[in-house]
Amino acid sequence: MFDSRREFIKNSSLLLASAGLSSLYSTSFAGPQGQKIRIGAIGIKGMGWSNLSSFLKLKDVECVAICDIDQQVIDDRLKELATKNIRPKVYHHHKDLLADQSIDAVIIGTPDHWHCLQMIDACAAGKHVYVEKPLGNSIVECDAMLAAKNKYNSIVQVGQWQRSQQHFKDAIDFVHSGKLGKIRIVKAWSYLGWKHDVPVKPDTAPPAGVDYQTWLGPAKTRPFNLNRFHFEFRWFWDYAGGLMTDWGVHLLDYALLGMKVDTPKSIIASGGKFAYPNDASETPDTLSTAYEFDDFTIQWEHTKGIGLGPYSRDHGIAFIGNNGTLVLNRNGWEVIPESNRMEAVSLKRSVDNGLDKHTANFVEAIQTRNASILAAPIEVGAHIAKFSQMGNIAYRTGKKLHWDKAKNRFHEKEANEYLAAKYYNNYKIPKIS
Structure with a gap:
């Protein structure tokens, strides 16, 4: 020292x-x-x-x-x-x-x-x-x-x-133990029941004391609208990626960690604004995304306005094995056995403050x-953010996509148009040498 x-x-x-x-x-x-x-x-x-x-x-x-x-x-x-x-x-x-x-x-x-x-x-x-x-x-x-x-x-x-939460680590240790048997499907989901539509609002002048031009930064210049400001920015492509990147980076991170994988063979996504087709938001309020690996799939689901997700949980990750299913979220984890193939594990609750x-x-x-x-x-943050972005790009192109890890790009030309965020107002993504 x-x-x-x-x-x-x-x-x-x-x-x-x-x-x-x-x-x-x-x-x-x-x-x-x-x-x-x-x-x-x-x-x-x-x-x-x-x-x-x-x-x-x-x-x-x-x-x-x-x-x-x-x-x-x-x-x-x-x-x-x-x-x-x-x-x-x-x-x-x-x-x-x-x-x-x-x-x-x-x-x-x-x-x-x-x-x-x-x-x-x-x-x-x-x-x-x-x-x-x-x-x-x-x-x-x-x-x-x-x-x-x-x-x-x-x-x-x-x-x-x-x-940083102990129960997440304990759950992944159990997944890695092999007791679940062959895992063929991993589900991750976020059902945001409390989030309803984003009502259409007129453009206005920015509130007093708000430096709106600085807030925009590299994003496209548009008139100020409360729908795009503070919390609501996450539902607009100019600034964010909706629930796919907002919650997906948390939950898909553990799906990858549990399966010890990084790059999928293919990605396909389907969804849209099914709940609130006429509201002000742009990102899908309903989405299903499938990431294909050699002998299993990782599936992502999200909804807005529905809170009753798989296993009666509004968010989580489920590792579905031949012997049983481990269900994990911020509240804890448990194992639900498949018939008599293994013993159940009762809910192990979270006991610490992750933040x-x-x-x-x-x-x-x-x-x-x-x-x-x-x-x-x-x-870790870069990999899972990129992984979640792949799901959004599959949705936005409407194509089944294939990632070339060596070239750091998709095989599909139209998908590569989404690799970089568009920068405006004389901002550029720095080239680091």
């Missing part, structure tokens, strides 16, 4: 310089355990605020800055933080926050279409990054983000906090300078 932050920074700078990295990117790296990790939060309305609140439970974390394009959100958060005697600096653009040399790590809790640019900028500025899921809004973005992390040597955790464990895991990785202990490193 180093005796002081200054000594730690000095030694880190020498190590990074010897690796061919500029010392510019080491001046804000955090010190060892027991020293404060100074956090800046970019986007503090939804999960960005939940993440920051979790970090602030840790004695080694200090919030030194917040950033948002909505002044009302900033004002509300400042009041809440003041009750804890926390008075952070305020920024309205992420680049200004990243220029603050007092910050060691940042939380990125902005809409999906901003994740790529902000994470790459943060890595280039020498910050460690906790970025919300899905990692990127396109396959090309995910590749660029992974390249940036490797170039700048930042520690990057993706907000897939289920990776709190996940943020603590990120802080420990920074303090020990050991990215190998991350529960959801960027490699």
Whole structure:
């Protein structure tokens, strides 16, 4: 252990310089355990605020800055933080926050279409990054983000906090035990019963205090509409991928982990706006996607307005084997036997707080300078975001698709048009060399 932050920074700078990295990117790296990790939060309305609140439970974390394009959100958060005697600096653009040399790590809790640019900028500025899921809004973005992390040597955790929950790990250990027998089908699903239609609303001027042009960033310029702002952005292709990437990255991640696979032979999807055909949203409210592997399939389902999903659960993963089925979700896991082929396993309930464990895991990785202990490193986030994007691309093309892993593209030409998110307003996806 180093005796002081200054000594730690000095030694880190020498190590990074010897690796061919500029010392510019080491001046804000955090010190060892027991020293404060100074956090800046970019986007503090939804999960960005939940993440920051979790970090602030840790004695080694200090919030030194917040950033948002909505002044009302900033004002509300400042009041809440003041009750804890926390008075952070305020920024309205992420680049200004990243220029603050007092910050060691940042939380990125902005809409999906901003994740790529902000994470790459943060890595280039020498910050460690906790970025919300899905990692990127396109396959090309995910590749660029992974390249940036490797170039700048930042520690990057993706907000897939289920990776930190013990009961998820226990369930996957059971799957890997072989007791279920041959698994031929894995189902993953999200039935969002509480989410109904998005009523059509007229365009308006942005609310006072909202920097709408900055919010748009690389997305196509359109008149302001409340339907596309804050939480609702996820139902529009300009900014996100609907439930396929919103919940799919959480649940399909465990389907892949349980089956020890990465790349499907083919992908096919069918669905549409079957529940609310005339509402304002663009992404499908009903979708079925099948990923084909050599001797089993992974199936994804989602609905809005229906909450009674498979096995009477509104979300989950089911590993369906010859001997029995293991059903897993955030509440716990159980095994339902097939006739008398195995013993049942009664519900093993969740007993921990996944988000709190996940943020603590990120802080420990920074303090020990050991990215190998991350529960959801960027490699995990990039892969599952790309996997979920494949399902959306299959839906949008209406084709059965085949992925060429060696070439990092589809065999089908029309599908490759969706590999990269379209950028506007003079923004470009960075090319990392």
